[in-house]
Amino acid sequence: MKARWFRRFLLPVLAIAMVAASCGDDGGSTSTTPATTVAGPPQFAVGTTMATIQARGKMILGTKFDQPLFGLKNPTNNQVEGFDVEIGKIIARAIFGADGASKIDYQETTSKVREDAVKDGKVDIVVATYTINDARKQIIDFAGPYYVAGQDILVKKANTTITGVESLAGKKVCTVQGSTSLTNIQAKAPQADVSITFDKYSLCVEALKDGRVDAVTTDNIILLGFVNDDPTNLKLVNKPFTTEPYGIGVKKGDTAFRAFVNDTLEKAYADGSWKKAWDATAGKTGQAAPTPPPVNRYA
Amino acid sequence: MGSLFDNLDVFWAGLRTTAALTGLSFMLALLIGVVLAACRVSPVRPLRAAAMFYVETVRNMPLTVHMLLAFFGWPKLGFRYSPFVTAVIVLAYYTGAFVGETIRAGINTVGRGQVEAARSIGLGFGKQLRLVVLPQALRSVVAPLGSLLSALVRNSAVAYTIAVLDIMGRSDRLITTTAKPLEVLIGAALTYYVLTIPIAFGINAVDRRQRIIR
Numbered sequence: 244m245k246a247r248w249f250r251r252f253l254l255p256v257l258a259i260a261m262v263a264a265s266c267g268d269d270g271g272s273t274s275t276t277p278a279t280t281v282a283g284p285p286q287f288a289v290g291t292t293m294a295t296i297q298a299r300g301k302m303i304l305g306t307k308f309d310q311p312l313f314g315l316k317n318p319t320n321n322q323v324e325g326f327d328v329e330i331g332k333i334i335a336r337a338i339f340g341a342d343g344a345s346k347i348d349y350q351e352t353t354s355k356v357r358e359d360a361v362k363d364g365k366v367d368i369v370v371a372t373y374t375i376n377d378a379r380k381q382i383i384d385f386a387g388p389y390y391v392a393g394q395d396i397l398v399k400k401a402n403t404t405i406t407g408v409e410s411l412a413g414k415k416v417c418t419v420q421g422s423t424s425l426t427n428i429q430a431k432a433p434q435a436d437v438s439i440t441f442d443k444y445s446l447c448v449e450a451l452k453d454g455r456v457d458a459v460t461t462d463n464i465i466l467l468g469f470v471n472d473d474p475t476n477l478k479l480v481n482k483p484f485t486t487e488p489y490g491i492g493v494k495k496g497d498t499a500f501r502a503f504v505n506d507t508l509e510k511a512y513a514d515g516s517w518k519k520a521w522d523a524t525a526g527k528t529g530q531a532a533p534t535p536p537p538v539n540r541y542a
Numbered sequence: 543m544g545s546l547f548d549n550l551d552v553f554w555a556g557l558r559t560t561a562a563l564t565g566l567s568f569m570l571a572l573l574i575g576v577v578l579a580a581c582r583v584s585p586v587r588p589l590r591a592a593a594m595f596y597v598e599t600v601r602n603m604p605l606t607v608h609m610l611l612a613f614f615g616w617p618k619l620g621f622r623y624s625p626f627v628t629a630v631i632v633l634a635y636y637t638g639a640f641v642g643e644t645i646r647a648g649i650n651t652v653g654r655g656q657v658e659a660a661r662s663i664g665l666g667f668g669k670q671l672r673l674v675v676l677p678q679a680l681r682s683v684v685a686p687l688g689s690l691l692s693a694l695v696r697n698s699a700v701a702y703t704i705a706v707l708d709i710m711g712r713s714d715r716l717i718t719t720t721a722k723p724l725e726v727l728i729g730a731a732l733t734y735y736v737l738t739i740p741i742a743f744g745i746n747a748v749d750r751r752q753r754i755i756r
Contacts, residue, residue: 446614453622
């Protein structure tokens with residue numbers, strides 16, 4: 244009697260439990276060791292931030308939830324997606340090993356709160372379209388840059404005459420009235436015709452599609468969003484003429500952690516995972532991955 | 543108020559554009575309005591219906607929506623006009639609807655006896671309108687038409703949303719370069735007064751001189 248109960252009831256339950264345990268949420272990581280051995284999680288010196296994060300079991304990542312292509316919370320599955328998120332996953336994998344991407348706790352860090360989030364230890368790192376500048380370096384430190392945003396030019400896919408800011412003389416360029424984009428373009432291309440301006444970029448893009456203007460100019464990540472909406476008709480010239488280096492915010496003075504993040508970035512440049520991160524997110528617009536910027540290990 | 547006086551040339555340039563915009567639109571609007579009014583009182587039913595449809599469709603949508611729809615919509619249909627030309631056409635057909643209704647009201651004030659007398663001497667509908675009714679009707683609506691002209695000057699400001707460099711368009715850009723929105727907007731307001739106040743006095747004078755006192 245007892246044996247039959249075991250065979251009929253407990254065994255199936257045990258079988259189901261074993262199958263469930265072997266199904267991780269990290270894309271089916273198996274419980275069997277593959278032929279090419281995957282090393283265990285990396286070891287870090289006691290006391291370093293990396294060791295603290297590893298011991299905690301979760302890396303707290305500050306990122307944007309509202310920036311298309313870089314950090315955007317997808318309302319259908321409640322996941323945050325984007326290039327910044329992928330960079331965060333690369334760092335997490337460097338701390339936890341192959342399943343690092345599942346050990347991230349996402350916190351929304353809007354532009355205004357990024358410094359405080361790092362300073363007060365609310366997050367471990369901030370990867371949130373975060374431009375490196377000296378004012379911010381007074382409060383926190385930056386690893387990277389891992390991407391250089393900058394003002395760029397959007398044209399129709401068929402356009403071959405506009406190849407950069409120097410070729411805008413006499414062309415009609417649209418941007419938003421009152422923006423730094425307008426000031427920059429007037430400084431860098433004084434011969435460009437900026438008589439047609441609107442109060443939002445989407446109207447500029449509409450005017451471009453109607454042939455009223457030859458180009459639209461603003462930060463390349465804003466323009467990428469428009470390329471994403473209409474990749475068959477629009478393209479980015481991809482020659483930014485101002486520089487907004489995006490960095491990874493870390494606590495001020497944590498030189499060991501900053502060096503670790505920089506090392507991780509350089510490895511990602513070399514082994515192709517940085518390019519893979521781009522192709523999976525912003526690269527879906529058809530925009531090829533730019534050359535990764537050299538990290539700045541300032542003293 | 544330094545920004546205001548330093549940039550008088552900007553306001554002057556804007557004023558010239560607004561005046562051109564208003565003048566051209568109003569002339570077209572008058573033409574449209576006369577045709578519209580004639581259709582509205584014509585004995586031909588389809589014409590009456592078409593005119594009423596036109597007036598109701600145009601009047602019941604905000605001018606700003608007309609302007610933006612035209613600017614971004616017409617190119618999709620193959621008509622791409624410059625911001626200025628688009629603004630003139632939109633202002634003309636918009637104001638034309640109101641002009642049409644005003645003239646129609648004027649036509650209705652012309653005594654029925656006039657029309658009957660005209661018919662009895664053998665004038666057809668077209669000649670009735672042209673030789674008997676309209677000369678009297680138009681004289682009676684000079685004041686309302688004048689106020690429509692003044693409204694057109696003020697409505698023309700909407701054109702700045704489609705990048706026309708009129709008073710508002712130039713003021714908008716001036717605000718960016720001077721960072722003094724209040725001064726610039728006061729300047730814009732005063733520039734509009736330069737146009738609207740003389741129109742008000744002028745229309746009043748013309749009206750008083752030629753008004754038919756019955």
